[in-house]
Structures are given as structure tokens and as C-alpha cells.
Amino acid sequence: MDKKKLVIIGGGFAGLNVAKKVDKSMYDVVILDRNNYHSFPPLFYQVASSGLEPASISFPLRREVTRRCYRGCSFHMGEVKSIDCACKTVSTRFETLHYDVLVIAAGTTNNFFGIADLEKHVFTLKSTPEAIRCRNEVLDRLERASLCSDPERRRSLLTFLVVGGGPTGVEIAGALGEMKRFVLPREYPGISPDDVKVILVEGTDRVLHTMSEDSSGKACEALRQLMVDIRLGQTMKSYADRTVTFADGTTLRADTVIWTAGITGVGFKLEGTEVKASFGGRFEVDEFNAVKGLDDVYAIGDISLAMSEKYPKGHPQVAQVAIQQGRRLAENLNRPDRREPFEYRDKGSMATIGRNRAVADMGKMHLHGRIAWMAWMFIHLISLLGMRNRMVVLVNWIWNYFTFSTGLRLLFRPNRYPLRSYWDE
Amino acid sequence: MDKKKLVIIGGGFAGLNVAKKVDKSMYDVVILDRNNYHSFPPLFYQVASSGLEPASISFPLRREVTRRCYRGCSFHMGEVKSIDCACKTVSTRFETLHYDVLVIAAGTTNNFFGIADLEKHVFTLKSTPEAIRCRNEVLDRLERASLCSDPERRRSLLTFLVVGGGPTGVEIAGALGEMKRFVLPREYPGISPDDVKVILVEGTDRVLHTMSEDSSGKACEALRQLMVDIRLGQTMKSYADRTVTFADGTTLRADTVIWTAGITGVGFKLEGTEVKASFGGRFEVDEFNAVKGLDDVYAIGDISLAMSEKYPKGHPQVAQVAIQQGRRLAENLNRPDRREPFEYRDKGSMATIGRNRAVADMGKMHLHGRIAWMAWMFIHLISLLGMRNRMVVLVNWIWNYFTFSTGLRLLFRPNRYPLRSYWDE
Numbered sequence: 001m002d003k004k005k006l007v008i009i010g011g012g013f014a015g016l017n018v019a020k021k022v023d024k025s026m027y028d029v030v031i032l033d034r035n036n037y038h039s040f041p042p043l044f045y046q047v048a049s050s051g052l053e054p055a056s057i058s059f060p061l062r063r064e065v066t067r068r069c070y071r072g073c074s075f076h077m078g079e080v081k082s083i084d085c086a087c088k089t090v091s092t093r094f095e096t097l098h099y100d101v102l103v104i105a106a107g108t109t110n111n112f113f114g115i116a117d118l119e120k121h122v123f124t125l126k127s128t129p130e131a132i133r134c135r136n137e138v139l140d141r142l143e144r145a146s147l148c149s150d151p152e153r154r155r156s157l158l159t160f161l162v163v164g165g166g167p168t169g170v171e172i173a174g175a176l177g178e179m180k181r182f183v184l185p186r187e188y189p190g191i192s193p194d195d196v197k198v199i200l201v202e203g204t205d206r207v208l209h210t211m212s213e214d215s216s217g218k219a220c221e222a223l224r225q226l227m228v229d230i231r232l233g234q235t236m237k238s239y240a241d242r243t244v245t246f247a248d249g250t251t252l253r254a255d256t257v258i259w260t261a262g263i264t265g266v267g268f269k270l271e272g273t274e275v276k277a278s279f280g281g282r283f284e285v286d287e288f289n290a291v292k293g294l295d296d297v298y299a300i301g302d303i304s305l306a307m308s309e310k311y312p313k314g315h316p317q318v319a320q321v322a323i324q325q326g327r328r329l330a331e332n333l334n335r336p337d338r339r340e341p342f343e344y345r346d347k348g349s350m351a352t353i354g355r356n357r358a359v360a361d362m363g364k365m366h367l368h369g370r371i372a373w374m375a376w377m378f379i380h381l382i383s384l385l386g387m388r389n390r391m392v393v394l395v396n397w398i399w400n401y402f403t404f405s406t407g408l409r410l411l412f413r414p415n416r417y418p419l420r421s422y423w424d425e
Numbered sequence: 426m427d428k429k430k431l432v433i434i435g436g437g438f439a440g441l442n443v444a445k446k447v448d449k450s451m452y453d454v455v456i457l458d459r460n461n462y463h464s465f466p467p468l469f470y471q472v473a474s475s476g477l478e479p480a481s482i483s484f485p486l487r488r489e490v491t492r493r494c495y496r497g498c499s500f501h502m503g504e505v506k507s508i509d510c511a512c513k514t515v516s517t518r519f520e521t522l523h524y525d526v527l528v529i530a531a532g533t534t535n536n537f538f539g540i541a542d543l544e545k546h547v548f549t550l551k552s553t554p555e556a557i558r559c560r561n562e563v564l565d566r567l568e569r570a571s572l573c574s575d576p577e578r579r580r581s582l583l584t585f586l587v588v589g590g591g592p593t594g595v596e597i598a599g600a601l602g603e604m605k606r607f608v609l610p611r612e613y614p615g616i617s618p619d620d621v622k623v624i625l626v627e628g629t630d631r632v633l634h635t636m637s638e639d640s641s642g643k644a645c646e647a648l649r650q651l652m653v654d655i656r657l658g659q660t661m662k663s664y665a666d667r668t669v670t671f672a673d674g675t676t677l678r679a680d681t682v683i684w685t686a687g688i689t690g691v692g693f694k695l696e697g698t699e700v701k702a703s704f705g706g707r708f709e710v711d712e713f714n715a716v717k718g719l720d721d722v723y724a725i726g727d728i729s730l731a732m733s734e735k736y737p738k739g740h741p742q743v744a745q746v747a748i749q750q751g752r753r754l755a756e757n758l759n760r761p762d763r764r765e766p767f768e769y770r771d772k773g774s775m776a777t778i779g780r781n782r783a784v785a786d787m788g789k790m791h792l793h794g795r796i797a798w799m800a801w802m803f804i805h806l807i808s809l810l811g812m813r814n815r816m817v818v819l820v821n822w823i824w825n826y827f828t829f830s831t832g833l834r835l836l837f838r839p840n841r842y843p844l845r846s847y848w849d850e
Contacts (some may be wrong), residue, residue, distance in 0.1 A: 035836060036564060036568060036834065036835065036836045037834075037835045037836065053478045053480040053481070054835070054837060055478040055480075055833050055835055056478070058835050058837075060612075060833075060834045060835060062612040062613065062834070063612060063830070063834070066611055066612055074614065074615075076571075076572060077568040077572075077836075078572070094569065094572045094573075095572050128837055129837055132837065139461060143461060143502040144519065146501075147501060147502075147503070147519045147520050148519075186491055187485075187487040187488060187491055188487065189499065190499075388820070388821070388824050391820055392817055392820060392821075395813070395816055395817060395820070396813070396817075399813050405488070408480050408485075409461065409462075409485045409487070409488070410461065410462045410479070410480055410483050410485060411460060411461045411462065411502075412479060412483075412553055412554055412557065413554065
């Protein structure tokens with residue numbers, strides 16, 4: 001029997017787990033990704049806050065697929081331009097691939113809810129380059145502020161607004177709070193830490209609203225200890241001329257707005273079909289993760305939307321769901337006759353707010369403080385791809401912990417023209 | 426007696442050594458740099474060849490100046506736009522600083538010898554962002570080639586031309602040779618290593634012509650073992666439409682040209698004076714490193730030109746000269762009445778060509794092979810700023826040595842628009 005061609009869009013947790021577990025004697029597997037590396041979103045905020053090198057939370061996909069468990073998989077770099085379900089092809093800028101079975105695991109990107117020009121002016125944390133940029137911008141503000149004599153301009157330069165009280169928002173706000181508390185006094189004599197404002201804005205009535213009330217409260221406490229100004233039930237309406245306008249009409253001058261308030265599936269048009277992405281830009285799937293209305297096209301991970309009684313709005317968009325969906329899908333592809341529906345085993349969720357501060361919900365158990373923080377570090381460390389990365393991250397964490405500092409406040413900004421000329425191409 | 430204002434342009438080896446050694450009870454010291462970090466040029470090529478993270482060969486200048494030996498120094502980030510020797514001021518985009526004593530230690534940048542459009546199309550290794558870019562471009566070529574069916578296009582994508590047979594050229598050519606030999610076969614099944622051409626072009630009759638004949642020969646040998654095609658007595662005339670034209674009229678199609686053939690001082694106009702940069706864009710200085718024709722303006726490091734009997738064309742533009750000039754200048758500034766002329770103590774020079782291969786000249790002694798390689802690693806490791814960096818670099822080197830691989834083949838390319846919009850600003 002000749003092999004089927006399996007194309008997987010996305011080298012994240014979801015995609016890699018399909019590739020790993022699927023039977024290569026049944027399928028020819030191609031992993032497509034716009035980047036040549038696998039990245040680890042839970043730690044983007046640490047790149048943005050100068051805690052880790054981007055390289056240590058990224059892993060070259062070609063290196064990954066040389067591992068035995070991937071034997072029979074090949075990697076192609078390219079950004080998907082179009083998917084044609086009638087001809088069963090996926091096209092990137094460089095090639096057109098035929099597929100027998102297609103797995104869409106492309107994840108999500110930022111959602112600006114159509115707020116005009118927001119994308120141009122806010123900084124985001126949904127990819128490694130975005131995180132690097134955020135780091136650069138924050139460092140740039142501090143440098144400029146330390147040379148700025150105009151008090152109003154200075155206040156604006158030193159106001160860091162984080163929009164969105166989810167894990168990412170809480171974690172980056174906490175990291176900025178720590179920078180204000182531990183790094184500034186030592187390294188920026190020109191800036192009085194009191195001039196630095198870190199503000200966290202959340203639309204609902206509590207931060208981390210996917211977690212327990214208990215954990216939300218503890219997180220708020222920890223953030224307040226880091227002098228983070230938390231504003232609940234507040235949503236942002238517009239941002240122009242360095243001025244944020246909120247739904248209640250109040251305004252705020254801030255040179256730096258970090259947007260973590262919304263995500264949406266990476267939009268693909270499925271040509272030759274009527275199927276469209278559902279809300280949140282996610283593709284509606286059945287219990288086997290098959291995109292509804294299509295055969296041989298599956299969606300897993302953040303971009304999939306499997307609505308059930310337990311999860312009427314679909315599963316949470318977290319790594320665990322992606323991993324478990326990837327594995328289950330691979331099993332089902334390996335024995336099409338005996339498919340089993342996907343069921344999510346919730347292993348809990350956690351968030352960290354600076355040194356020794358974290359919250360974790362595991363079923364009925366709610367941890368916080370140092371234990372939760374240790375657990376958080378351990379789980380993130382083992383989830384990283386590559387031993388080298390784990391070692392380097394550990395070295396950095398230990399270093400940062402004992403020096404109360406971060407070694408990586410480096411403003412790597414391409415020096416004008418030559419760089420852009422290529423990227424413009 | 427009130428303190429003099431000492432402004433140092435450049436946080437490299439030269440500038441930092443002045444700041445460190447100068448008497449802060451006599452001088453108020455400001456270190457000006459266009460970046461917020463100190464970088465380590467000798468290892469840029471390892472960034473470009475995916476061997477090291479840029480972060481591990483860079484060190485935040487603010488962190489550095491918190492050290493005791495710098496107490497009394499402050500750091501300002503900014504690129505110098507103009508120097509006015511009449512009013513004794515230095516201006517950046519953000520501020521204008523008055524100086525009593527000015528030290529120019531801004532180093533050098535690429536020299537394209539006026540070859541049209543070269544800057545747009547070649548890749549260079551004179552700064553961290555340039556090295557990152559070079560890494561990205563090389564990785565990009567490999568990805569494209571592995572998806573390219575047109576044989577001619579493919580050949581061009583896989584031809585890597587290195588122009589300039591100095592240490593940087595030799596080292597990057599060697600690193601590419603190793604990538605071809607060890608990495609490609611494993612990770613790029615779509616590319617046959619034989620299709621990859623690494624070509625090193627040098628204008629003189631030997632590579633490393635600042636070193637001994639002996640070392641040049643050994644370096645050539647090592648490069649040839651890595652299948653690097655060395656072309657001596659060959660100079661490049663133009664590069665357009667992906668085609669290089671050499672002085673002898675021959676042409677070569679190559680998508681990737683790495684230019685290490687020329688450097689020139691970072692050009693400053695010294696307003697209010699007749700003084701101009703001399704050849705190589707370097708400022709002519711006397712034996713005390715004072716810029717000829719100016720009092721209270723000094724130049725040290727790569728940008729200075731001190732001609733003597735022993736060095737009719739000035740000192741070699743290497744870290745050791747910069748360090749020694751910085752220290753001597755500081756001593757002279759501390760006791761203006763008993764100044765001593767600068768004398769360069771040559772500690773030798775070295776270059777490495779991949780694993781276990783290096784050459785080193787120390788006075789009469791010429792080392793090569795593994796011993797030289799070990800010496801090279803040791804000396805570069807201890808020259809790095811920051812213990813954390815040394816640890817991370819060591820981890821990486823050990824890792825790369827035993828895996829015959831480099832963990833950092835990561836194509837971190839800013840994802841279009843939002844990033845550029847900032848840099849364009």
C-alpha cells in the first residue's frame with residue numbers, strides 16, 4: 001500500500017506531536033513552518049523583559065526532525081499563502097505541496113479588535129521577533145528618559161501600560177515591576193524608580209480570570225507588592241499620539257503600550273469550500289479534530305475550536321491542549337478504523353509574577369508563593385526543546401535570581417538601511 | 426580644584442579602559458555609545474555562523490559601569506551627530522554634551538572602497554546586528570535552496586563568497602566550511618554538500634598577511650581541508666544582479682557575498698577645526714594619542730593612527746592596541762605633568778579555522794593545530810565581559826564541539842511591518 005502524504009502546517013507543540021507519533025510507514029510527513037525554529041510562547045515575556053535570550057527558548061526545527069521519532073518527516077520553511085481543498089494543495093511563496101491529509105496547527109496571532117492603527121503603535125508578545133522588539137522598545141524608553149529633561153515627556157516615556165490581565169499580561173507586568181524595583185536603582189541613576197509607572201489594565205473584574213478566584217487574588221497581591229497599578233473593568237478604546245483613551249473616557253499618556261488583550265487564529269482561506277473560520281478565527285472541529293464539513297483536513301491546537309458540554313466555548317488555548325490533541329490525532333490517523341474522540345485532561349494552569357511569586361491551580365489545589373514558583377520553573381524548564389536550551393535557561397535563571405538582575409538588557413536594533421533592504425524584498 | 430569633564434565616545438575596549446583607569450577625583454566621565462552594550466568583534470563571525478547567541482558576546486554598558494572601578498562614570502546612549510571643537514561640545518540626537526577633554530574611541534566600520542551599491546547587497550561583520558543579519562541570510566539561502574528545483578538558481582543560492590583573507594574572512598569561511606561538512610548532511614537532506622561552494626577571495630598573495638608565512642600556509646591548509654576554494658591575488662570589482670565581477674574580468678554567480686575586505690574609521694567631522702581624518706578614516710595622533718593639531722582631543726583604538734618607525738602605517742587595528750592605548754592614555758590624563766609616550770607591546774595574533782584548527786604567532790613562536798586552537802579559545806573566553814557570558818559561551822563551545830553542530834541556526838527575522846515602522850522612525 002502506498003503512503004499517504006500528510007502535510008502539517010505549524011511546528012508548534014500541536015504539529016510536532018502529530019509528526020512524532022504518526023506512523024511513518026503509513027504517511028509521508030511534511031512539516032511546514034514560516035520559521036525555521038520551534039518557539040516556546042510561555043517564555044516570550046522573559047525575552048521581552050531581558051531575562052532570556054530568544055535563542056534559548058527556540059529550537060531549530062531541522063535539528064528536531066533529525067531525532068529518531070521523526071524519521072520519515074521532512075521540514076519545509078515557508079509561510080502558507082493559500083490552501084486549496086478542491087485540488088488538495090497548500091502553497092507557500094516557494095512551492096505548492098499536494099496533500100492527502102492536511103493538519104492545520106498554525107496557532108494564533110494578535111487580535112486588535114479592529115482598533116484603528118493599534119497594530120502600528122503597540123508592542124505584542126505572540127512571536128519571538130515581537131518579544132525581541134518589545135525588549136528593545138522598553139530599553140529604548142529607559143535610555144531616552146534618562147536623557148530627557150522635559151518632565152511631561154519623561155513621564156510619558158516612563159509609563160508602561162500592559163493591556164490584558166491574562167497570564168502573559170500578568171507576567172510581563174510583574175517582570176517590569178521587578179525591573180523597576182531591582183534594576184533601575186542600580187543601573188539608571190538618572191531615573192528615580194518612583195517616576196516609573198507600570199499599569200495593568202484588564203476588562204473583566206479580575207486578573208487571570210481563567211484561574212481560581214483564589215489565584216487571581218494572590219496574583220493581584222503579588223503585583224501590587226511590585227507597585228504595579230492594576231485597573232480592573234477597564235477597556236482601551238484607542239491609542240494615538242502617545243495617548244490611550246479608555247472606554248470610560250479617561251486618558252493616559254504612555255510611550256509604551258504592551259498589548260496582550262486578544263488573540264485570533266492565523267487566518268487561512270480554505271479555497272474550494274464554504275468552510276470559514278468561526279469565532280476567534282478558530283476552525284470548528286468535531287470530536288476527532290476534523291474540520292467540520294471537510295474530510296482529510298484537521299485542525300488542532302490554538303487554532304481549533306472543539307465545542308463540548310464541558311467546554312461550550314472550546315478548549316483553553318494552551319500548550320497542554322495542543323500536545324494532547326496532537327497525540328490523539330496521530331493515534332487516530334494511525335488506526336482510521338478505530339478512532340477515539342479527543343478528551344482534554346486538564347493538568348492545571350499557572351502564572352508567575354517575579355521572583356518567588358507564582359500561582360498555580362491543579363484541580364482543587366491552589367498553590368502560591370515559592371512552591372508555586374518552583375513548580376512553574378520546573379515545568380517550563382522540562383517543556384523546553386533541547387538539553388542545551390534547558391542548561392542555558394537554568395544558568396540564566398540562577399544568575400538572575402542571585403544577582404537580582406538580568407544579564408540581557410541589550411538593545412540589538414538593526415543599524416538602518418542594509419538590514420531593511422532585505423526584509424523589504 | 427573642580428573636576429574636568431571627560432567625554433569618551435565609544436564603549437569598546439579602548440574607551441572602557443580609559444574610563445576604568447582614569448582618576449575620577451580629577452574627571453567627571455561620560456561614556457557615550459550608540460548601543461547600550463559593549464560588543465566583542467573577534468567573535469562576530471561565530472554569531473554569523475550560528476555558533477553563539479549575540480547576547481553572549483555582548484554586555485550591557487550600564488551594568489559594566491556599576492562596577493567599582495567605574496565609580497564616577499555615567500553612560501549615555503546616543504550616536505554622535507557632530508563634534509564642535511570650537512565650543513567643545515559633542516551632540517547626539519538627544520543631547521549636547523560639553524567636554525573639557527574628549528576621547529574618540531569610536532572604532533571602525535566597513536569600507537566598500539566606493540564600489541557602487543555594494544553596501545546594499547553584501548553582508549558584513551562589523552557589528553552585532555550585521556552578524557545577526559549574516560546568520561539570517563545564510564540560513565535563508567539554505568532553506569530556499571532545499572526547495573529550489575532550478576539547478577542554476579540553486580547553485581547561486583549555495584555559493585557563499587567571502588571577500589577578504591584577514592582573520593574575519595578566514596574564520597567565517599572556515600565556519601561555513603564546517604557547516605557544509607558537518608551540519609548539512611544531517612539536517613538538509615535536500616541539499617548535497619557537494620553543491621555548496623565556499624569561496625575565499627583575497628587580494629594579496631596570501632591569507633592572514635599580517636601573520637607569519639608559516640601561519641598563512643597552515644591556515645590555507647586547514648581551509649582546503651574544509652573544501653574552501655581559496656583564490657589569491659583576486660580582487661572584486663562589482664556585484665550586481667547576483668553576479669560578482671573580478672578585476673581579471675571573470676564573473677561568478679553568488680546569492681551570498683560576505684564582505685570583510687575593508688574597514689574605515691567611523692567618520693566624524695571635527696567642526697571649528699581644519700583637522701580631518703587621515704587615510705583609513707583614522708585620526709592622526711602623536712605619541713600621547715592626542716589628535717594632531719588639537720589639544721584636549723584624543724583618539725585611541727582602531728580609529729587612531731600613530732605612525733612610528735616601527736609602525737609606519739600605524740598600529741594594527743586589534744583589541745590589544747586599543748586596550749593598551751586606553752590604559753596609557755588614562756595614566757597620562759591622571760598625571761599631565763609626567764606623560765609617557767605610548768608603546769605597543771605586541772602579544773601576538775591568532776586566527777581559528779574550525780574545530781581543532783587554529784594558527785597563532787607569538788613573537789618568534791608559531792603555533793598551529795589543537796594547541797593553538799585551545800589557546801585561541803582560552804584567550805577569547807577570558808577577554809569576554811561578564812562571568813555569565815563566559816559560562817554560556819563555554820557551554821555552547823563544549824556543546825558544539827561534541828555534537829559537531831551548532832544549536833543556534835535560528836532565523837529570527839522581524840515579521841514585516843510593525844518592526845520596520847519603528848526602525849524607520
